[in-house]
Amino acid sequence: MKTIAIIITFVILSVPVWAENKELQQAIEGSLLKLHTAETLDQARDAVNMLERISLAAPDTWQIHYHYAYGNILLSFRESDAGVKDQLLDKAEASIQKGKQADGDPAELLTLQAFVYQARISADGSRAMQYSDKARNTLGRALEINPDNPRALFLNGQNIFHTPKAFGGGSHNALPWFEKSVKNFRSNTSASAIDPSWGEEAAQAMLQQCKVVEKQ
Numbered sequence: 001m002k003t004i005a006i007i008i009t010f011v012i013l014s015v016p017v018w019a020e021n022k023e024l025q026q027a028i029e030g031s032l033l034k035l036h037t038a039e040t041l042d043q044a045r046d047a048v049n050m051l052e053r054i055s056l057a058a059p060d061t062w063q064i065h066y067h068y069a070y071g072n073i074l075l076s077f078r079e080s081d082a083g084v085k086d087q088l089l090d091k092a093e094a095s096i097q098k099g100k101q102a103d104g105d106p107a108e109l110l111t112l113q114a115f116v117y118q119a120r121i122s123a124d125g126s127r128a129m130q131y132s133d134k135a136r137n138t139l140g141r142a143l144e145i146n147p148d149n150p151r152a153l154f155l156n157g158q159n160i161f162h163t164p165k166a167f168g169g170g171s172h173n174a175l176p177w178f179e180k181s182v183k184n185f186r187s188n189t190s191a192s193a194i195d196p197s198w199g200e201e202a203a204q205a206m207l208q209q210c211k212v213v214e215k216q
Contacts, residue, residue, distance in 0.1 A: 025193045027054050028067055035071055041078055048075050055095065062104030063194040069095035069112055070198065076119050085123035092116050108196050110142035111152040118158065135159050150188055151196060153181035154203040161206065171213040178207035 031054065035047035048071040055064045072092040076085040093116055099109050117135040121128045136159050142152040157177030163169025185200040 021193065024054070024058055024061065024064070028064060028194050031071070032067060035074060044075050044078055048072060055098075059098070060102055061194075062099040062102035062109075063192065063196070065095045065099035065102060066104060066108065066112060066196060067194075069093070069099065069116075070196070073112070073115055073119050077122055082123045086120070089116050089119055089123070092119075105195075107142045107146035107149050107152065110138050110145070111149060111155060112196075114138040114142065114152070114155055114159075118155065132159060132163065148184050148188075150181045150184040150203065151199045153177050153184060154199050154206070157181060157203070157206060161210070171210040175207070175210040175214065178203055178210055182207050 028051070031047050031050040034050065035044055038044035038047055048068070051064070051068040051071045055068045058064050069092040072088045072095070076088040076092075079085050079088065093113070096109055096113055096116070100106075114135040117131040117138065120131045135155070139152050139156045139159065142149060143156065146152070154177070157174045160169050160177060161171060161174035165172075181203040182200070185203060190197060
C-alpha cells in the first residue's frame with residue numbers, strides 16, 4: 001500500500017510520465033481495491049477521487065477513463081439521494097466518452113454504458129422500462145462486436161432476470177446468459193493488465209440464484 005500511496009502522491013502533485021505500465025497498473029489496482037473494500041461511503045468516495053486524479057495524469061489511456069466511470073457507477077449505488085446518484089452517473093457517461101476518444105475497446109465501453117442505464121433505474125425506479133430498453137439495446141450492440149464479452153453477457157442476464165416473465169424475462173431465461181458469462185470469465189484473457197476485469201463474482205452469484213429459483 002505504501003507503493004500505491006507514493007504513486008497517488010505523484011498524481012496529486014504533478015502529471016507524471018508513466019515510464020512503464022506497471023506504475024499505472026499499481027495505481028489503478030490500488031484505487032479499485034480501496035473502492036471494493038470500502039466500508040464507508042467516504043472511503044468509497046476517496047477511492048473514486050483517486051481514480052479521477054489518475055485519469056487526469058493519463059488522459060490518453062482509455063482504461064483509466066473506463067475505471068473512473070466504473071467507480072462512479074458503483075458509488076451511485078451507495079448514495080441514497082437520487083439527484084446525487086444521477087450526478088455520479090453523468091460523470092460516468094462523460095468519462096465513457098473520453099474513453100471512446102482515447103480509442104477504447106468499443107464492446108467494453110458500450111457494456112459500461114449499459115451498466116449506467118441499469119444504475120439509472122436504481123436512482124428512480126419509475127423509469128425502469130425506459131432504461132431497461134436502453135440497456136438491452138446497448139448490450140445488443142456490445143455483443144454484436146464481441147459475443148463472448150463476459151461482462152456484457154452478465155449484464156444482459158441481469159436485464160432479463162429483472163424483466164417480467166410476461167415480457168420474456170425471469171430466472172429461466174436469464175440462466176443461460178449467466179452460465180455463458182461465468183464460462184467466459186474463466187477462459188477470458190486480457191490483452192493488458194489494466195483492462196476491465198470486474199463481474200465474475202457477481203455473475204457466479206446470479207447463476208446460483210437462478211439455479212435455486214429454478215429448483216423451487
